[in-house]
Amino acid sequence: MMLQLTGVHAHYGHIHALRGLDLSVQVGEVVTLIGANGAGKSTLLMSLFGQPRVSAGSIVFDGEDITRLPTHVIARRDISLVPEGRRIFPRMTVMENLLMGAVMADPDNLEVDLKRMYALFPILEERLEQRAGTLSGGEQQMLAIARALMARPKLLLLDEPSLGLAPLYIKKIFQTLRELNQDHGVTILLVEQNAHHALRVAHRGYVLQHGQIVMTGSGRDLLASAEVRAAYLEGGQGEKRS
Amino acid sequence: MPRLVSISDASGWTERLKDAAGVALIALLLGIPMIGLTTADQGGALEVLTRWPLLGAFVAVVFCGRLLLRYLLDLLKRRRQTRERQQGEVTAVTMKRVWLDGRVLSAIGWLVLGVALVLPVVFSDNRYVVDIATTVLIYVMLGWGLNVVVGLAGLLDMGHAAFYAVGAYAYALLATRFGWGFWEALPVAGLIATVFGLAIGWPSLRLRGDYLAIVTLGFGEIIRVVLVNWTDFSGGPNGISQIPRPNFFGLPFSPSGDRPTFASFFGLEFSPMHRIIFLYYVILMLSLLTNALVARLRRLPIGRAWEAMREDEIACKALGMDVTKIKLSAFALGAMLGGVAGVFFAARQGFISPESFTFNESAIILAIVVLGGMGSQLGVVLASLVLVLIPEIGRDFSEYRMLLFGTAMILIMIWRPAGILSHREPTLRHAAAGGEHA
Numbered sequence: 296m297m298l299q300l301t302g303v304h305a306h307y308g309h310i311h312a313l314r315g316l317d318l319s320v321q322v323g324e325v326v327t328l329i330g331a332n333g334a335g336k337s338t339l340l341m342s343l344f345g346q347p348r349v350s351a352g353s354i355v356f357d358g359e360d361i362t363r364l365p366t367h368v369i370a371r372r373d374i375s376l377v378p379e380g381r382r383i384f385p386r387m388t389v390m391e392n393l394l395m396g397a398v399m400a401d402p403d404n405l406e407v408d409l410k411r412m413y414a415l416f417p418i419l420e421e422r423l424e425q426r427a428g429t430l431s432g433g434e435q436q437m438l439a440i441a442r443a444l445m446a447r448p449k450l451l452l453l454d455e456p457s458l459g460l461a462p463l464y465i466k467k468i469f470q471t472l473r474e475l476n477q478d479h480g481v482t483i484l485l486v487e488q489n490a491h492h493a494l495r496v497a498h499r500g501y502v503l504q505h506g507q508i509v510m511t512g513s514g515r516d517l518l519a520s521a522e523v524r525a526a527y528l529e530g531g532q533g534e535k536r537s
Numbered sequence: 538m539p540r541l542v543s544i545s546d547a548s549g550w551t552e553r554l555k556d557a558a559g560v561a562l563i564a565l566l567l568g569i570p571m572i573g574l575t576t577a578d579q580g581g582a583l584e585v586l587t588r589w590p591l592l593g594a595f596v597a598v599v600f601c602g603r604l605l606l607r608y609l610l611d612l613l614k615r616r617r618q619t620r621e622r623q624q625g626e627v628t629a630v631t632m633k634r635v636w637l638d639g640r641v642l643s644a645i646g647w648l649v650l651g652v653a654l655v656l657p658v659v660f661s662d663n664r665y666v667v668d669i670a671t672t673v674l675i676y677v678m679l680g681w682g683l684n685v686v687v688g689l690a691g692l693l694d695m696g697h698a699a700f701y702a703v704g705a706y707a708y709a710l711l712a713t714r715f716g717w718g719f720w721e722a723l724p725v726a727g728l729i730a731t732v733f734g735l736a737i738g739w740p741s742l743r744l745r746g747d748y749l750a751i752v753t754l755g756f757g758e759i760i761r762v763v764l765v766n767w768t769d770f771s772g773g774p775n776g777i778s779q780i781p782r783p784n785f786f787g788l789p790f791s792p793s794g795d796r797p798t799f800a801s802f803f804g805l806e807f808s809p810m811h812r813i814i815f816l817y818y819v820i821l822m823l824s825l826l827t828n829a830l831v832a833r834l835r836r837l838p839i840g841r842a843w844e845a846m847r848e849d850e851i852a853c854k855a856l857g858m859d860v861t862k863i864k865l866s867a868f869a870l871g872a873m874l875g876g877v878a879g880v881f882f883a884a885r886q887g888f889i890s891p892e893s894f895t896f897n898e899s900a901i902i903l904a905i906v907v908l909g910g911m912g913s914q915l916g917v918v919l920a921s922l923v924l925v926l927i928p929e930i931g932r933d934f935s936e937y938r939m940l941l942f943g944t945a946m947i948l949i950m951i952w953r954p955a956g957i958l959s960h961r962e963p964t965l966r967h968a969a970a971g972g973e974h975a
Contacts, residue, residue: 344855370857378855384848387841388963395845398838399857424963446857 296355297322297450297482298343303352305335305342312338314506315352320450320484325476327485327493327514329527330503336486337379339503340454344369344376357449371399375448379455381439385428389419392427392438396445404447412441415471433464440471450482451475457489465489469496490527494518502527553607561600568592610951639962646915653821657814667813671885673925674820675878680905680917681827682874687903688912689840690867691847692742693750696757697902699737700872702764702894703730704879709777709889710770719783719884723877730876731869733760738868742861745850757899764891776890783884785815816885823881827874828914834870836964843867844912844964908949910956919957923949 298320305313312335320326330336342349343356345366354362361369370376375396384392393412397405413420416437422430427438436456443451453472457465469492475481487493494500494514502510502523510517517523573592576583653670660666679701686694707726711717717725741752764771771777784790788799790812799815800807834840842863846853854860883889905924909916927945931938949957 346854366854367857367859370855376855378852382849382852382855384845384852386848386961387844391841391844391964394838394965395841395853395856398842426961442856 296320297324297357298484299353299355300339300343301353301355303339303342303354304350305338305347306350307338307347312347312506313342313349316503316506316508318501318508320482322449323476323480323482324499325472325483325485325497327487327497327500328503329487329490329493329500329517329523331527332488334503335506336503337454338506340376340452340484340486343374343452373447373449375443375446375451377436377439377443377451377453377456379458381432381435383427383430383435383438383442385426387427388424389427389430389438390423392442393419393445396442400446408445408447412444415444415474416441431464433460433467436460436464436468437471440468444475444481448481450484453483453485455486455488457487457492465492469493472496488527490523491518494523549611553604553611556607557600557603560603561596564599565592565596568595613952639960642915642958642960642962649915649918650825657817661810661814664810664813667810667817669925669929671813671817671820673921674817674824675882675885676902676905676921676925677918678820678824678827678878678881679875679902680909680921681824681831681914682871682878683902683906684909684912684914684917685831685834685843685867685874686871687906689835689847690843690864691911692864692868693746694753694868694871695750695896695903696737696753696755696760696899697871697875698894698896698898699753699757699760700730700734700875701879701882701898701902702760702891703733703872704876705883705889705894706764706771706777706879707876708880708883709780712781712883713777713779719781719880723880726880727873727877730879731873733876734869734872735865738865738872742864742868754896754899757896761891761894764894772890774890774892776888776892777883778888780883780887780889782812782887783816783819790815816881820881820885823877827877832914839863839866841964904946908946908956910953910958910960912961913956913958916956916958923957 300316300318303313303316328336343354356374418434419441456468472483473496476483485493494517497514500514500517501508572595573587575586575588577586656670657667683697686692704726707729708722711722737756744752765774785799788802790799792807799811842858846863850860905917905920909920927942928938931941
């Protein structure tokens with residue numbers, strides 16, 4: 296078991312954002328979490344890092360209880376986050392951004408890891424000395440993923456990697472995720488609004504609503520489910536905004 | 538394309554005229570009581586007289602001036618936009634410009650260093666020039682210290698004068714009470730300032746942006762108020778006088794006496810300029826050490842971590858960085874450099890009092906960093922030159938000198954909103970891409 300959440304509750308001030316949530320990710324899986332705006336998807340990812348800290352329940356990563364660890368200590372485990380909105384360092388160069396990803400990693404691996412990133416995202420190698428803020432949105436997303444991978448995570452968390460990207464880039468990002476999982480053995484937990492792409496790449500999926508898991512199943516099953524289709528796939532008019 | 542420009546130009550003029558008319562109206566309203574009416578002594582009694590023609594001229598000048606200012610601003614803006622558009626189209630050109638910028642900048646840097654080295658030799662009998670240059674260097678050093686905190690780490694510190702004061706008082710007290718010399722006291726006072734930096738930073742660095750600015754401003758005032766009121770310790774508002782001056786490896790700068798002095802040892806005739814020039818070289822050396830240290834740190838992981846934190850704190854946390862420690866390290870280093878500058882200040886002046894460490898001082902140091910271009914070392918030098926020299930040049934204009942000072946600051950911020958030098962040199966060049974630049 297890579298990640299196990301049991302009965303997790305979390306609050307943002309008075310807002311009860313997560314209400315008793317159980318979720319697990321097995322080694323080698325791609326798991327996706329879909330849900331509407333405000334369902335608690337991002338809160339879930341951030342609470343893995345203790346921001347906000349969960350008010351009840353437990354989070355176990357790779358056999359260790361990380362529920363109460365400080366944020367930066369959690370981030371030093373084999374777990375990397377690609378945050379929502381990319382959050383690259385805009386005034387620093389692409390190269391410097393990649394180095395920041397490896398800041399806690401073994402410096403001996405640096406050259407090898409950089410080469411791996413160039414192979415995954417050739418565009419980054421061309422732009423090494425460019426200021427990251429001048430990259431296009433899609434390129435910035437690739438940089439954010441590469442930066443997270445520089446720490447050699449066993450588990451990669453992604454928060455809405457397709458947000459605001461051109462369709463071509465979305466395709467490329469999901470292709471890369473599949474490649475990372477199949478060829479490099481990275482376990483992935485993916486939070487997405489773009490349910491269509493996310494469910495196609497995922498082994499399993501969870502549907503989150505009002506801070507609770509309302510449905511779970513294999514990616515294929517969820518993709519076929521009438522409820523999911525109505526709410527998240529066909530611009531659904533069903534019950535979703537919360 | 539040309540037609541488009543001409544159309545927007547015509548509408549631009551109506552806009553500008555309207556804008557100028559609005560400003561002229563405000564000038565008129567303000568001017569009626571301030572210029573239009575005046576009192577004059579007429580046979581022992583005060584009488585109110587009017588000066589409508591002068592008011593008219595004032596409003597006309599404001600109108601024309603505003604029109605001209607707007608026109609120039611628009612011109613600048615349009616030129617910048619076309620330049621950016623061209624750059625966007627041709628990436629190769631951008632790359633070349635950046636590289637050229639770096640080269641030109643380093644050339645300017647070497648030039649400034651050369652001038653700084655020969656300046657006291659050329660002006661060896663002009664005490665005024667060497668004194669001013671020493672003051673500039675003190676601000677350069679303070680600016681470089683604060684640049685680590687504000688420019689690199691992005692922590693808005695508005696109380697930097699506090700550490701400057703700690704350094705100065707640490708040396709003054711060590712020297713007058715315990716007879717310490719300048720060189721022994723320098724590292725110790727730096728260390729004391731570091732401890733103060735850590736003590737102030739620890740509780741306040743959880744705050745961000747404006748909140749941090751207010752807290753540091755508060756701590757800056759607390760230290761000054763303590764110095765004013767704790768008379769037994771710091772001499773209160775009277776300050777500390779007769780602080781010993783630094784000597785030249787044990788040789789004092791004084792007219793010949795029983796012990797060998799600098800002048801007698803080297804067989805020179807005694808001149809008060811010796812000490813002035815020596816002090817200049819001391820602060821030059823301290824500044825250069827500071828610059829070397831900061832430039833080196835910037836290329837190390839810790840320096841990159843400071844900059845990354847300025848860019849995005851949450852991303853840093855997610856990458857496993859201990860943000861509190863990184864912030865504290867930047868804050869402590871800035872405090873230490875400020876403290877060292879304070880030691881030099883106390884030794885040079887021979888007298889210090891809380892008057893020298895008011896909020897005004899913090900504001901000027903901060904202005905140097907912001908005006909210079911956050912994070913740019915050379916920018917700090919240029920901004921220090923501007924901010925020290927303008928009030929000096931302005932001495933001839935007596936009461937208008939602060940007006941001149943303010944105008945210069947506004948003009949710089951209009952001309953270069955990101956500071957005089959906003960160019961950021963990458964901390965490393967990758968071999969593959971950087972080979973051709975080397």
